Amino acid sequence: MSHALSYDGVVGIFDHLASGGSFNVSATLYTAYLECPQRALGRLQGFYGKPSIASFKGQLAHKIFATHFDEGEIRDEDFSHVCRVAAGTHFGGTMGELRMSKSGFDAIVLEIQALYDRFKALPFDGFRATEMEFDLDAGGGITVRGSMDAVFDSDDGVRIVDWKTGTHLSDKQSQLEFYAMVWKLLNDEIPATAEAMSVATGENVHLEPTEESVLATQADVGAMIEDLRRAMATGTDLERRAGPYCAWCPLLEDCAEGRKAIEIL
Ligand code: SF4
Incomplete structure (x- = not known):
């Protein structure tokens, strides 16, 4: 029951940004940028992690x-x-x-x-669809693309659910914020919740988006796009912010900050 969510027009939320390279923006890119801007820039330059x-x-x-x-x-x-x-x-x-x-x-x-x-054994009350792919022309040369694991209907409204097979949920907030923004763009409604759930442990990260929080995410994504475009136009690097994720960063070999972090961690 895969449902492609698409929009046959231009939403135009990024029309006002300084023009620059066209690229796809996903929850993965946004999360990578918030963790380490240089890693997000690397993705746009074709540096993806190897399959594991x-x-x-x-x-x-x-x-x-x-x-x-x-x-x-x-x-x-x-x-x-x-x-x-x-x-x-x-x-x-x-x-x-x-x-x-x-x-x-x-x-x-x-x-x-x-x-x-x-x-x-999970409760599936109100299940609407799974693997909901979206591909949205957001204006200004930006396509917002990705997939949500599942959408449920509840008395309070739509629940977006992301199932995690690992146990680590602390870095999922930005992904959920991104999905809430996409849902608002596609459906003109704020989802009641956006949730990440570890299937392994049952642990759940739960976000209750608001009009303000969705607009704030939209502004943050816009700022990211401009930062990435500036770096690409000038050929400069962005800030390198090391963390546990350096272990699977494709730039690690040539990144002193990342290697130092790995040694310490
Ligand atoms: S190795 Fe770490 S600090 Fe270096 S670019 Fe990658 S994520 Fe950033």
């Missing part, structure tokens, strides 16, 4: 969650086969890059099955 077992596991688990809604509950005896089909269909190239062995894949399937057992 952890990211592959998360992506495959999300396909399994979507299959649950599209085709119904997956039986235990079918689980491995369903994982193989999903992996082959969506992540064949990634598996090749990871040089994944059969035993390695089987171990991942077992981990995902344990996650799926927890996932099935």
